[in-house]
Amino acid sequence: MENPQDLITHPGQIVSVDKKELHVQILSMSACASCHAKGFCSAADMQDKIVDVKNIYEQAYQPGDKVTLVLKRTKGKHAVFLGYILPFLIVLLSLIIFTLTLESEGLAGLISLAFLVPYYIILYLKRDQLNERFDFRIRE
Numbered sequence: 001m002e003n004p005q006d007l008i009t010h011p012g013q014i015v016s017v018d019k020k021e022l023h024v025q026i027l028s029m030s031a032c033a034s035c036h037a038k039g040f041c042s043a044a045d046m047q048d049k050i051v052d053v054k055n056i057y058e059q060a061y062q063p064g065d066k067v068t069l070v071l072k073r074t075k076g077k078h079a080v081f082l083g084y085i086l087p088f089l090i091v092l093l094s095l096i097i098f099t100l101t102l103e104s105e106g107l108a109g110l111i112s113l114a115f116l117v118p119y120y121i122i123l124y125l126k127r128d129q130l131n132e133r134f135d136f137r138i139r140e
Helices: 073-101 105-114 116-125 127-133
Strands: 007-017 023-028 047-053 066-072
Touching: 007 047, 023 066, 023 116, 073 105, 105 116, 116 127
Parallel strands: none
Antiparallel strands: 007 023, 007 066, 023 047
């Protein structure tokens, strides 16, 4: 049995069912979205997302069923690292290097941002492997 503190959970609703895959709609919220003052602030961010979940137990789910999705917290931290921290470090390090070696700071900034293009292309090409690693499960 896994420790509940090691899991990230999201309530969701099944939108559609394929042979071995479920499409679950979750409401993704920033921390601001749950704030009581969100109506007065433009930073509130709520967005519906569709997550593909393998039906490994091949249970009979129907569209409209309420479920709870679970992801291990360590996998969530890895996703944050790949999605936010590593690209930030790429831009920061390349900006420092190009600012020191080039005379134009603007050109250094553009080149540093251009380094993100191959990074995100590689992430896109590896998406199937990443989907295997970051798989949500349905809590039974």
